[in-house]
Amino acid sequence: MKQIIYLFSLMGVFLSGCHIRVLNPKSDTAEAQSFLIYFSFGIMILVLLTVFFLLSRLVRKYRNRTGNHQALKHEKGNKKLEIVWTIIPVLLLTILAIPTVIVTYNQSPNQADQSGDRREEVHINVTAEQYQWTFIYENGKTTSGELYLPSDKTIVLHLRSKDVIHSFWVPSIGGKVDVLPHKENTMKLENIESGVYQGKCAEFCGTNHTDMRFTTRVISSKQFLDWLDE
Numbered sequence: 001m002k003q004i005i006y007l008f009s010l011m012g013v014f015l016s017g018c019h020i021r022v023l024n025p026k027s028d029t030a031e032a033q034s035f036l037i038y039f040s041f042g043i044m045i046l047v048l049l050t051v052f053f054l055l056s057r058l059v060r061k062y063r064n065r066t067g068n069h070q071a072l073k074h075e076k077g078n079k080k081l082e083i084v085w086t087i088i089p090v091l092l093l094t095i096l097a098i099p100t101v102i103v104t105y106n107q108s109p110n111q112a113d114q115s116g117d118r119r120e121e122v123h124i125n126v127t128a129e130q131y132q133w134t135f136i137y138e139n140g141k142t143t144s145g146e147l148y149l150p151s152d153k154t155i156v157l158h159l160r161s162k163d164v165i166h167s168f169w170v171p172s173i174g175g176k177v178d179v180l181p182h183k184e185n186t187m188k189l190e191n192i193e194s195g196v197y198q199g200k201c202a203e204f205c206g207t208n209h210t211d212m213r214f215t216t217r218v219i220s221s222k223q224f225l226d227w228l229d230e
């Protein structure tokens with residue numbers, strides 16, 4: 001038992017040094033996603049602890065000791081118990097399903113187009129091809145390898161591929177979205193914190209797949225407009 005505690009505390013020390021970008025969200029979109037991760041992890045830990053607690057109690061109670069002839073009774077059908085262990089998982093899955101369905105529906109790659117006030121949104125066309133990213137802004141300005149975004153606007157990215165399937169991923173500001181050759185997918189990003197974030201293709205797309213990286217620069221609206229006019 002002592003060794004296990006040591007092991008876990010050691011793991012805690014090392015893990016606290018990790019900087020997992022997915023768990024350090026810098027936009028509302030990423031925050032909703034990391035909430036789902038923490039939430040499902042919390043439920044999982046709850047189940048795990050309950051099961052381990054009950055198991056260790058059982059093992060302690062019925063362990064083989066001299067003078068202990070207590071044996072486990074064979075339970076033959078226990079309606080109460082069966083109902084309990086059927087209802088609890090159903091309940092847990094329902095609790096897990098509600099926020100999951102809401103977030104998944106809100107962030108659906110087909111969803112962004114229909115909702116929202118277009119004047120408050122910044123639309124950017126994103127084109128992926130082996131092995132680079134091109135970003136085309138509303139006034140026609142084009143960048144390659146660098147994506148500029150205003151922090152205080154809602155951003156709608158229109159993702160398209162020229163060749164094979166790619167995947168758009170900036171871990172700090174949102175999860176992966178597939179970039180397909182024959183269908184446009186959209187990605188909505190809200191309230192992004194100013195900063196510089198690394199992005200990459202998250203779908204193996206050929207020999208130079210690892211070179212398919214880009215830098216995302218999130219700046220204020222004013223800086224963004226000035227940059228657009230440059």
Ligand SMILES: [Cu+2]
Pocket residue numbers: 128165166167201202203204205209212
């Ligand atoms: Cu790719």
